[in-house]
Amino acid sequence: MNIHFWGVRGSIASPGSSTTKYGGNTMCISISLDNENTLVLDAGTGLYRLGQQARNDSHTYYFLLSHVHWDHINGFPMFRPHMNSDVSIQILSEMNPEWTELFLSQLDGVHFPITHEEMCASVQANLDVKGTLGRFGLDVSWIKLNHRGPCFGYRIATDSADLIYITDHEIDALQNVNTSFEELASFCSGADILIHDAQYTDDEMPSRVGWGHSSISRVCDLAAEAGVGRLLLCHHDPLRSDDALDRIALDAKSYLEASGAECRCDVAFEGMELPL
Ligand SMILES: [Zn+2]
Ligand SMILES: [Zn+2]
Incomplete structure (x- = not known):
């Protein structure tokens, strides 16, 4: 299995000369299950590129959403495979069945030229x-996050590694509180890879309380407390330049080293690939 990052930006796509290294597309990550099945974590604008690279043959895409804020779903109308009758689209919405309608209704014939009833692919809500994912050897569990939503984080375990995907979560939230630091550290305990929202610096955080995102230092604290092997920072602020993210990468590594954590840390970028 392979993890591919198609979009790592938060809030709104941010193309331009200052974001060419880390990319400007919003959240979308794929995990190849086999030649005919792909798990898609969030469907932000990064999903467009995944769709462009898809072959015109039979394939099933399983969409596992953190939540349905625009930056996590609005790549779907332009996802080319939905015009292929050999494609099956399964929306894994057990966590919140209302998501299926909210996801599909982006194609309403008004905000997009066709309706979801006119898509050629077969579409199913999968509860x-x-x-479903157990058939591919994945053991999936989830936890409700601190974000207006609802919004969920996932632990995806294979025979060889455990991946955690947590985006749009405010670690020290004062509202929309669903999960304490300790509960989340327990959920993440011993994972090989932790992908986590790290939208703000410590300087920015005091003026962003209640916005539903975390500071980079607190995400490092979480990774250290949970004893994860590798931390990947994502959901970058749309105004964050490549140069600023380069500095964040160095600062986060130094912070983790100073804390004594044996955790590798990188800033996720568009096009990044990892084995799972
Ligand atoms: Zn977001
Ligand atoms: Zn959100």
Whole structure:
């Protein structure tokens, strides 16, 4: 299995000369399950590129959403495979069944030229996440996050590694509180890879309380507390330049080293690939 990052930006796509290194597309990550099945974590604008690279043959895409804020779903109308009758699209919405309609209604014939009823692919709401992904050897569990939503984080375990995907979460939230630091550290405990929202610096955080995102230092604290092997920072602020993210990468590594954590840390970028 292979993890591919198609979009790592938060809030709104941010193309331009200052974001060419890390990319400007919003959140979308794929995990190749086999030649005919792909798990897609969020469907931000990065999904467009995934669709462009898809072959015109039979394939099933399983969409596992953190939540349905625009930056996590609005790549779907332009996802080319939905015009292929050999494609199956399964929306894994057990966590919140209302997501299926909210996701599909982006194609309403008004905000997009066709309706979702006119898509050629077959579309299903799938309310059995564990059973469905269990067929591919994945053991999936989830936790409700601190973000207006609802919004969920996932732990995806294979025979060889455990991946955690947490985006749009405010670690020290004062509102929309669903998960404490300790509960989340327990959920992430011993994972090989932690992908986590790290939208703000410590300087920015005091003026962003209640916005539903975390500071980079607190994400490092979480990774250290949970004893994860590798931390990947994502959901970058749309105004964050490549140069600023380069500095953040160095600062986060120094912070983790100073804390004594044996955790590798990188800033996720568009096009990044990892084995799972
Ligand atoms: Zn977001
Ligand atoms: Zn959000």
